[in-house]
Amino acid sequence: RSHVACLSSSKITLGREKQTETPLRSPVWSCNEWDPLEEIIVGRVEGAHVPPFTEEVQAITVKRNWDFFKYRGGQPYPAAHLAKAAAEIETFCNILEQEGVTVRRPAIVDHSIEYKTPDFRSTGMHAAMPRDILLVIGDEIIEAPMAWRSRFFEYRAYRPLIKEYFQKGARWTTAPKPQMSDELYDKNYPDENDPNRHKITDQAKFVTTEFEPCFDAADFMRAGRDIFAQRSQVTNYSGIEWLKRHLGDKYNIHCLSFENGNPMHIDATLFIIAPGVVLSNPERTCHQIDMFKKAGWTVVYPPYPVIPDSHPLWMSSKWLSMNVLMLDTKRVICDVDEIPTVKMFEKLGIKPITLSIRHANSLGGGFHCWTTDIRRRGKMESYL
Ligand code: DAV
Numbered sequence: 188r189s190h191v192a193c194l195s196s197s198k199i200t201l202g203r204e205k206q207t208e209t210p211l212r213s214p215v216w217s218c219n220e221w222d223p224l225e226e227i228i229v230g231r232v233e234g235a236h237v238p239p240f241t242e243e244v245q246a247i248t249v250k251r252n253w254d255f256f257k258y259r260g261g262q263p264y265p266a267a268h269l270a271k272a273a274a275e276i277e278t279f280c281n282i283l284e285q286e287g288v289t290v291r292r293p294a295i296v297d298h299s300i301e302y303k304t305p306d307f308r309s310t311g312m313h314a315a316m317p318r319d320i321l322l323v324i325g326d327e328i329i330e331a332p333m334a335w336r337s338r339f340f341e342y343r344a345y346r347p348l349i350k351e352y353f354q355k356g357a358r359w360t361t362a363p364k365p366q367m368s369d370e371l372y373d374k375n376y377p378d379e380n381d382p383n384r385h386k387i388t389d390q391a392k393f394v395t396t397e398f399e400p401c402f403d404a405a406d407f408m409r410a411g412r413d414i415f416a417q418r419s420q421v422t423n424y425s426g427i428e429w430l431k432r433h434l435g436d437k438y439n440i441h442c443l444s445f446e447n448g449n450p451m452h453i454d455a456t457l458f459i460i461a462p463g464v465v466l467s468n469p470e471r472t473c474h475q476i477d478m479f480k481k482a483g484w485t486v487v488y489p490p491y492p493v494i495p496d497s498h499p500l501w502m503s504s505k506w507l508s509m510n511v512l513m514l515d516t517k518r519v520i521c522d523v524d525e526i527p528t529v530k531m532f533e534k535l536g537i538k539p540i541t542l543s544i545r546h547a548n549s550l551g552g553g554f555h556c557w558t559t560d561i562r563r564r565g566k567m568e569s570y571l
Pocket of ligand 1: 503506507
């Protein structure tokens with residue numbers, strides 16, 4: 188469909204043309220994590236930079252990685268590591284294409300440029316994790332405000348794609364940009380190694396304050412009209428409230444909490460793989476799990492990850508093992524070396540399509556984080 192044809196079928200009318208009620212067929216349509224996948228954005232390794240070691244980064248970083256961030260903040264990630272990660276992501280894209288999925292990529296942008304606003308200065312990070320920044324709800328792409336200063340301008344890498352989708356009929360929203368002044372962060376937040384850290388998150392204290400709304404898109408797990416959110420180090424209550432009001436009554440945003448001393452992004456904690464089937468991280472008990480059970484859902488506790496301690500994971504836990512990508516309810520992309528997880532999917536009657544993106548994992552994400560769905564075939568339904 189050409190751009191002109193799309194515009195003429197929309198409600199925008201020119202001159203004496205009659206208003207038409209024909210809905211625009213948006214190139215963007217995704218309601219959940221499991222409907223048959225048609226088009227996806229896969230992130231980029233190129234240009235990835237280590238974020239400056241600010242309090243919001245330190246809060247989620249284990250002590251053994253501190254030196255890495257202190258010395259490399261603002262610099263590129265190690266080149267040899269990035270080269271391996273780039274090769275893995277190319278393979279990932281090829282496999283998706285072979286499975287019939289259209290793969291789109293963000294632009295290459297220079298993340299090393301230092302920027303300054305009236306409130307802060309920073310360098311950028313990467314365009315590796317589209318799931319963190321783009322939330323697709325039906326035909327709408329929402330750019331998340333983000334919570335890290337190093338991610339303030341991350342949307343720029345996705346703008347060529349988003350503008351194209353917009354021209355072809357998608358709805359496009361950017362959430363209010365946070366000021367990211369000092370008031371958004373708790374400077375005295377205890378670090379990852381603090382023995383009381385668990386108690387602190389139990390009391391709902393996080394490195395981000397409620398100074399203004401902030402959220403990362405990856406703190407939301409979609410199941411049609413039911414969307415599951417968590418208050419995390421990067422998503423605050425007012426951010427969740429903003430999304431709730433923005434989406435309106437047709438959607439139920441369920442705010443969940445977990446036994447997790449370091450929540451950041453829900454997709455290695457709770458992952459919905461099919462209507463009424465949820466993976467629940469056995470190490471991070473979900474306080475509201477009965478809600479799913481009462482609704483007749485099957486709760487599956489995935490096996491512990493097997494990635495060795497020696498492999499660097501600069502920004503995440505090992506639970507990337509459950510950060511999978513459903514191509515539909517019968518096919519899943521998962522890590523070739525996470526054999527217990529592969530076996531779990533086989534037992535569930537889901538065909539694992541396996542590969543390794545271990546070096547790409549080091550940047551902080553698995554298959555789900557490295558992507559964002561643009562189009563899945565299916566309807567907007569309620570599942571709870
Ligand atoms: O739970 O270790 C994984 C997802 C990061 N994007 C975690 C975070």
